[in-house]
Each structure stands twice: as C-alpha cells, then as structure tokens.
Amino acid sequence: MSAGESILVPAESLREQVERMIAARIVSGETPPGDVLTVPTLAGDFGVSATPVREAMLNLARRGFLRPIRNRGFQVTEVSAEELNQLTDVRLLLEAPPMRRVAGAIDADLEKELRALADRIVVAGTERRFEEYLEADTAFHLRILAVTGNEKLVDTVRELRQQTRLVGLVRLADSDTLVPTSLEHAELVDLLVAGDGAGAEALMRRHIGHVGGVWSGRQED
Template identity: 35%
Template sequence: MEQSRAEPRTAPTAVSPSGSPAADFAGPPGSRTERRAETTARGEHTHSEPAAPRVVPQRHSVRDQILEALRTALLDGELAPGEVYSAPALAERFGVSPTPVREAMQLLVSEGAVETVPNRGFRVACHSPRDLAELSEIRALLEVPAVLALARTQPTEHWAGLRPLAEDTLQAAACGDRTAYAETDRAFHRAMLELTGNRQLVAVAEDVQRRAHLSALRASPAPRATDLLAEAADHLALLDALTDQDFPAVERLVRGHF
C-alpha cells in the first residue's frame, strides 16, 4: 500500500488591515512600516504604536476655583463663623454642581477653616485668641531658624528678587484689602522659604500661615490699614537687613513679625 505523503506546510501569509498581503502595504524599502511587515510575516511578536493620550476633563480646575472663592468669602466674612452652609446651596450660588463644592469644603476641613456637620453641611469654624497665639508660635518655630540660616548662606543679590513681592504686600495694605494682603503676604513668605530648597517646610509653613490669617480675623477685630501697612513695611525692612547682612536686625524683624 502506497503511503500518503503529507503536504508541505506553508507559513501563513501576513495580511494588511484591509485583507491584502503584507507586501501590499510594506511601504518604501527600509522604512519602519516595511520592517514591521517583515517581522509580522516571520510570525514574530511586535508592540503596537503607543496610543495618543486620552484627554481627561480637568474637574480639579473647577474645584480649585471654588476653593479660592470660598477662601475669599471666609476672609471677607461673607461666610460667618458658626453658621452652617450646605454644599447644594453653595453650588447654586456659584453656578456649579455640588461635587466640586464638597471637594473644596473637605480641603477647608483639613485646613481647620470649616467643620463637617453630618446631614447638614459645613460649619464655619470659630477661632479663639489662644488658637492665634499657638499658630503664631508654630510659625516662629518654622520660619525664624530658616530665615536666619538663609541670611548666612544666600548671596546678598538674591534678596533683590523678593522686593517686588514685598512691594505687593505694601500696595495691598495701602488699599486696606485684607484678602489681597493675605495672598501677597503668603506669596512673599513662600518665595523666601523656597530658597531653603525644602519643599516640605514650604508646604507646612504655608498651611500654618493660611490658618493664622483666618484665625487672626476670627479672634480679633479686623486689622486697620495702618496695622497692615506696618506689617508690610517689615518685609522691606527685612530685605534691607538681609542685603546688609545685619544678622541682629534680621532676627529681631523675623521674631517680631509673628
């Protein structure tokens, strides 16, 4: 009996996405498309081209805008201490959905500005003179050693870069704008501490400073324009002392600033 012979096995023909052989879409000789087609024809595994990144809606930008609006309302006294505000009511006020308002309020909870009231909303926190004194003490513990170290290590020409920020605080104080002053004051102190290169120090100090600004408004009468001007003038005097490397004056100005 004659043995049957197996038909020789042939490699499958690579085809293009349209169904035609790979050679039909290999591209110019030596091109990446041709090399990929040849690899496919040999049965080797290839990685596909990376897909274009998917655009994700930036919901955080809405939350951040609401957060800044709420901070301004707290500093201006539009959100009164002890009062409870619901997320839906605030959302209607700002013309957004309740979700970014709740997210912003949770951040304010972590900052000690408001408190969560179950099934009702958020209560604006009340602050006592003791709260302000404790926060001022923490600020001094963080910033005084840092600025004194900078006074001895930073080139004197670096301080000129902070002068526009100090002048911004003076302008805000002259206008009696407490919200603008708080913002420019934080910007000045943040820029100074950034010279240390310690990101954690910058973040913690800014959080404490934000709490202190709010506590100052809650625990004492609103500062007069003359008080703000005197505080802003300390910034310029400090920069002068740093430029002159007058270390006793630097320490006196920093310790007296809190």
C-alpha cells in the first residue's frame, strides 16, 4: 500500500471505522492505559483526514475510553478492577442463563456459521489480528444470544461488550495462552448442538470469568 493510502473500506462511515479500529486497539491492550493519542498521528496511520479521526476520538471520550488533554491529544483511560468486576457480574447474569434456552435450538446453518466464527477467532488471535479477533468474538456471542429472540438482550450485551477492556490479550498472544481460551468457543458450540444446557451455561460462566482474569492481564484463581 502506498504512503497515505487509506486502509479503510467504504462499508460504513469513516468516523465509525476509525472509532472501531481505535477502540479495538484500546480494548485489546495494543494501546494501553496512559498512552496519549493525537489526531495527526492517527490520521496518518489510517490514511484519512483529521476530521473523522477527531470525531471518533471525541465519541470515544464520551464512551469513557479516552480523556482529552489540553493541547496534547487524548489519553487512554484506565478501567478499575472494581468496574471491570461489575461489568463481568452483569454479563454473567445476562449471558450465562440463556444457554439453557439456546441448547438444542442450533440448526445446521447456524452451527456452520458459529463454527466458522470460532475458527476465525482462533486464527485471528494466533496471528495477532486483535481487531478481527474482537469482531469475530462479538459476532459469535451475539449470534448465539439472538436465538433467544430477545433483541433487548442482544443490544444490552453488545453495549456491555463495548465497555469491557481485555487488555491482557496482547500478553496472552505473546505467551501462546490465548488459543486455549479461544478454543472454548468451539467447545460451547459442541455443548449447544448436543443440547447440554447445563454444560453450556457452566462453560459460559467460565468463559466470561476470563474477563476479570487472564483477559484483563490478571491471574485467575
């Protein structure tokens, strides 16, 4: 790609694309808390003008990912352990129990779709493509929850996932321990297809528990 050429595609607005890419860097820990981001630097990285970058960063500031620093740019905020634990608790309440309802309701087409996403998650994590990892991971979980037919549940979980930091992803990829947690997606599909609701709920609880553990950069019990 030549210098200055955009790495973005016109599937969504430039602001949305830039915001998604910056958020993925922050969520995954590629851009850690405390780092200062500037509009000119990111505009050069993405090959776009300053306007969509500035709009994206202002929106990320409203979402709590960044805080403006006068005459310097935007600093990546830090999520406290307590806030992360609260997000994890809410997600456990919302995402784990529905596995009993979804178990046995996965048809062949959906199974194929979920297995493809599960494979994509593993490959993206192995190859350190964290934006793709997070996109596939979100699509996987929301697609399963959509089986319940509860759109409010899907929208709420989507919002919660957008607030969750997984800053340990980069370290896990460096230590080759990201793959075992990624493989839990395929295991979950196996349980759901087999109609094992109790097993699927237990696995989902363990899976979400990683948010406050290894995915956050902390050790699990």
